[in-house]
Amino acid sequence: MKVAADSFGGIMIDVKKHSAALLSLPFALVIFGFFVVPLCLVIMVSFWDYNSYSIIPDFIFTNYHDIFYGCVKSLPDLCTSFATYLSSLKFVFITWVITLIIGFLVALFLCFCVHSLQMQIVLFLLCTIPFWTSNVIRMISWIPLLGRNGLVNSTMQNIGLTDSPVEWLLYSEFSVILAFVHLYALFMVVPIFNSMLRIDRSLIEAAHDAGASSLQTLTSIIIPLSRPGIIIGSIFVITIVMGDFITIGVMGGQQIPSVGKIINVEMTYLQFPAAAANAVILIITTLMIIFAMTKLVDIRKEL
Amino acid sequence: MTKLIDRRSLLKTAGASAALAGFGLSAPAVHSANEKVVRYLGTATTMGSEIDKKLFEDTGIKVKYIPVTTDEVTKRVLTQPNSFDIVDTEYFSLPKLVPSGNILGMDSKRIKEFDNISTTHTLGEIGGKKIGDQGTAPKKVFYLKDEKSSEFSPEPTRWATLIPTVFNADTLGIRPDLIKRPISTWAELLNPEFRGKASILNIPSIGIMDAAMVVESMGEYQYPDKGNMTRDEIDLTIKILIEAKKAGQFRALWSDFNESVNLMASGEVVIQSMWSPAITAVRTQGIPCIYQPLKEGYRAWAVGFALSAATKGYQADVCYEFINWYLSGFVGGYLNRQGYYSAVPSTAKQYMEPYEWDYWMLGKKATKDIKAPDGKKLAGAGEVRDGGSFVERMGGVACWNATMDENRYMVRKWNEFVAA
Secondary structure (H helix, E strand, O other): OHHHHHHOHHHHHHHHHOHHHHHHHHHHHHHHHHHHHHHHHHHHHOOOEEOOOOEEOOOOOHHHHHHOOOOOOOOOOOOHHHHHHHHHHHHHHHHHHHHHHHHHHHHHHHHHHOOOHHHHHHHHHHHHHHHHOOHHHHHHOOHHHHOOOOHHHHHHHHOOOOOOOOHHHOOOHHHHHHHHHHHHHHHHHHHHHHHHHOOOHHHHHHHHHOOOOHHHHHHHHHHHHHHHHHHHHHHHHHHHHHHOOHHHHHHOOOOOOOHHHHHHHHHHOOOHHHHHHHHHHHHHHHHHHHHHHHHHOOHHHHO | OHHHHHHHHHHHHHHHHHHHHHHOOOOOOOOOOOOEEEEEEEOOOOOOHHHHHHHHHHHOEEEEEEEOOHHHHHHHHHHOHHHOOEEEEEHHHHHHHHHHOOEOOEEHHHOOOHHHOOHHHHOOEEOOEEOOOEOOOHHHHOEEOOOOOOOEEOOOOOEEOOEEEEEEEEOEEEOHHHHOOOOOOHHHHHOHHHOOOEEEEOOHHHHHHHHHHHHHHOOOOOOOOOOOOOHHHHHHHHHHHHHHHHOOOEEEEEOOHHHHHHHHHOOOOOEEEOOHHHHHHHHOOOOOOEEEOOOOOEEEEEEEEEEEOOOOHHHHHHHHHHHHHHOOOHHHHHHHOOOOEEOOHHHHHHOOOHHHHHHHOOOOOOOOOEEOOOOOEEEOOOOOOOOOOHHHHHHOEEEEOOOOOOHHHHHHHHHHHHHO
C-alpha cells in the first residue's frame, strides 16, 4: 500500500482531501443519471406542445393552463384538478393518521413489551409475512371479502346484523383506505421500531425512578426520541399514497380520482407534455408536504 | 378457459421480447434464412397457442409476441417503429398512425383473399344495405393514396391501410337472472332502477361512444356524428355521465377485460358495457349473461394487420405469408366460434361445421350443443345467438369506434367525469 501511495503521491493528497466527495461520487452519479436527468426532461417536456400522434418542442404554458382550466371560474365548485388533489390529500391524511397510530403501537409493543430478542425477531418477521405476496394480490384479495355477495356481507346477513348487503364496503373510500392501511402500515412500523430500539433503556428507568407515570414516560421520552422514525415512516406513506393510482383504481372501482390515474390516461393517449405538467405539479405538492414535515424535525441531525 | 392460459404464456413471451427490445432498442429484424419469425405487436386477443401451433405446422412461421393494451399499441407504433414487424391494430387508431409514416400501405395484390373481404369494410354495407358509418368506419380509412402516403384515399387504390382480420358489433351485457325483465334500449344503462349496479368502461375513446348511444336513446340529443363530437357535445355527454355518477348509478368503472368479467360474474353489476369474449367467459362459468341487442343498434369495431415501415425484403415476404395464412380460414373459423366475425367469411365457413355456421352466422337455432373453441359448452340445442345473424347484427351497427378531432379535449373532460 505504502509503495502504491508513494508512486501516486500527488493524487493521493487529492484523494485524502476529497475522500468524502469521492466516496459519494458513485451514488451521486446514479442519482444524477436516473433521477436528475429524467426529472429535467419531464420539466422540459411539460412546456412542449403535442397533437394526437407527436410531441412538438416548444415553450408554452398551455399544459399548465389546462390543468387549472376553469378552476377559478367554477369556484366555489371544485375543478377537476382541485377535486383530485383534495381527494388525494384526504386519503393521505386519513391513511397517515391510521398507519401512524397502528405503526407506533406495534413498534411500541415489539420494543418495550416483548422482552426476549428472539421473540422480537419472530414477531417482527410475522409482520413482514404479508409482503411475501405481491402488492396487487394483497389488494385484490379484499374484493371477494367485501363485495355485495362477499364473505363479510353474507356473514352479517346470516347472523342477522343486516337485512340487505352493505354497499359501501367495496368500491368506496372506505375500501381504498382499508387497502392503503393494510398495504403501508409496515412502512410505519419498521422505521419507528428502529428508532425505538436506539432509545437508551436507562432513560426510561431514570424516568420511572423520578416518579414519572407511564403516560409521562411515553410523551416526554419515547415519542420525542422516536420522532426520526415517525418522520421517515410518514414520508414513506405520504409519498406512496400521493402517487398511487392502482389501489385507488382497483379498490375505488375506478370512480375515485387520483393524480396518478390522470397522468396514466394522458400517457396512454400520447399526451406526454400534459402528463409531464401534471407530474411536475404532483412532485411540487409532495415536496411541499415533505418540506413541512422536515421543518418539524431535522432528520439529518437526528440520524 | 384456455384464453387465460394463453394470456399467461403470452405474458412470458412479452417479458422476453420486452427485455430483448430494451436491450438494443430493437430486436434484430433479420433471422437466419430458414427460420421464419414474425414479431407481432397487438393486444393478442385474436391470437392464441392453438393458432400458433397450426400456423407453425402449415407454414413454419413462429410468432414472437409483444402483447399490449389497445392504447399501448398506438403508443408503441409511434415511439418504437423498429421493434415489430407486423401490427394488429384498430381502424380507429389509423388517423393517429398513418400521419406518422411508421406503417406502410399494404399491397392488396399480394393478398389472396382481398376480393373476398367482407363488404362491411370495403363498401360500408351488408347484403346490399348501408350500415351506420358514424365514427372511424373502416370504409373511410380503408385505402391510402400510395404505399408511403400519409393520406387516406376515398377511392379504392392498390394500397390498403390495414388488411382486416376480425371485427364485431358491441352492445351492453346484462344479467337476465338479476334484472328479470326485458332490456331493449341503451337508455337502461342510466335507468335509476339499476342504481349502484351499472358500469361503463373507463377507456375514454370507447366509453364516450357508449355514453353517446345512451344520451341519444334517452332523447336528450341527436348527434350529427357521435364519432366526432364538438366541444359542446362532449360537454353535454360528460355532464349527463357526471349527474348519473353523482347519483350513484355506477358500481365501478372497468378498464380491462377481466375486470368486466369479475364485475358481472360476482353480481356487483347487472348491466354494463361489455365485449363479446367477456360474455363468453361469464357464461362458461355457468352464470347467465346476455349480449343484449338494443333497438338503437351496435357500436362496431374492426382490427387488421399492417407492416412496420422498417419491415422489408424477405421479412416482409414472411409477413405477407403470415397474413395470407391468417385469412385462409382456420383462424376465421376459430374466432367465429368465439363470437367474433372473420373479415373473410367465405374461408372461415370451410373450417366450421354446418350447424356451427347456422348458429353463429345465420342466427338459426342450435341443433346441437354449441361449444367454445376450448370445448366448454356455450349454448344448448334450441338456443339462438343473441342478436341473431351476421346480417342482422352488423346491419344494426349505429357507429364505429373513433378518434375524434377534439380528442385532447375529450380526454380532459373524461378525467373530469372520473373525478366527479
